[in-house]
Amino acid sequence: MTMLDTILHRRSVRQYTDSPIPQDKLNAILYAGLAAASSKNRKPWEFVLVENRDTLNQLCNCRQGAANLLGKCKAAIVVAADSDLVDVWVEDCASAITQMHLTADALGVGSCWLQVRLRKSPDGITDTQDIVRNVLGIPEKYSVMAILTLGMPASHPGSKEICDLPLEKIHREHF
Numbered sequence: 001m002t003m004l005d006t007i008l009h010r011r012s013v014r015q016y017t018d019s020p021i022p023q024d025k026l027n028a029i030l031y032a033g034l035a036a037a038s039s040k041n042r043k044p045w046e047f048v049l050v051e052n053r054d055t056l057n058q059l060c061n062c063r064q065g066a067a068n069l070l071g072k073c074k075a076a077i078v079v080a081a082d083s084d085l086v087d088v089w090v091e092d093c094a095s096a097i098t099q100m101h102l103t104a105d106a107l108g109v110g111s112c113w114l115q116v117r118l119r120k121s122p123d124g125i126t127d128t129q130d131i132v133r134n135v136l137g138i139p140e141k142y143s144v145m146a147i148l149t150l151g152m153p154a155s156h157p158g159s160k161e162i163c164d165l166p167l168e169k170i171h172r173e174h175f
């Protein structure tokens with residue numbers, strides 16, 4: 001499989017089986033995140049791996065729609081960052097999450113990005129990241145960017161085909 005094949009195969013997987021995720025696969029996914037490029041090599045991200053069912057259930061009310069994912073997944077990686085370390089911590093976190101999302105798919109583990117930053121809980125008032133911080137004991141100075149839900153796929157939407165990509169978004173020489 002080429003890298004492009006791997007990238008085309010990656011999909012958001014939101015349906016999971018009851019099977020456990022092998023620990024070596026979870027470790028590989030975390031290592032992929034740690035190996036991400038980061039501005040000035042500052043590595044502002046922190047990853048919290050959550051496998052405990054009660055903790056995953058507590059996270060379910062962090063935002064609308066979260067219960068659908070966190071209530072069914074077997075594990076989740078919460079990505080937070082020390083935003084004082086570098087001004088482009090959002091990009092750094094996105095890079096790490098993308099590498100973990102891709103690695104999960106390549107290892108046959110389903111995953112989905114659940115947005116936390118800039119989102120509110122179902123009450124419409126509380127910031128999603130405040131709920132996540134409280135449940136996981138993440139210190140106030142860390143911004144919570146997203147949660148990558150993980151589980152063995154009950155179904156996979158299937159690879160993308162080159163012909164289905166929005167090729168009109170590629171511009172050559174001029175916009």
Ligand SMILES: Cc1cc2nc3c(=O)[nH]c(=O)nc-3n(C[C@H](O)[C@H](O)[C@H](O)COP(=O)(O)O)c2cc1C
Pocket residue numbers: 010011012013112113114115157
């Ligand atoms: C920044 C970002 C935020 C996302 N937030 C959510 C989310 O909160 N819930 C969700 O189910 N999917 C979320 N997704 C997944 C997208 O819906 C998904 O990537 C998109 O529909 C394309 O589908 P694909 O990943 O299968 O290619 C997010 C993706 C990104 C990159």
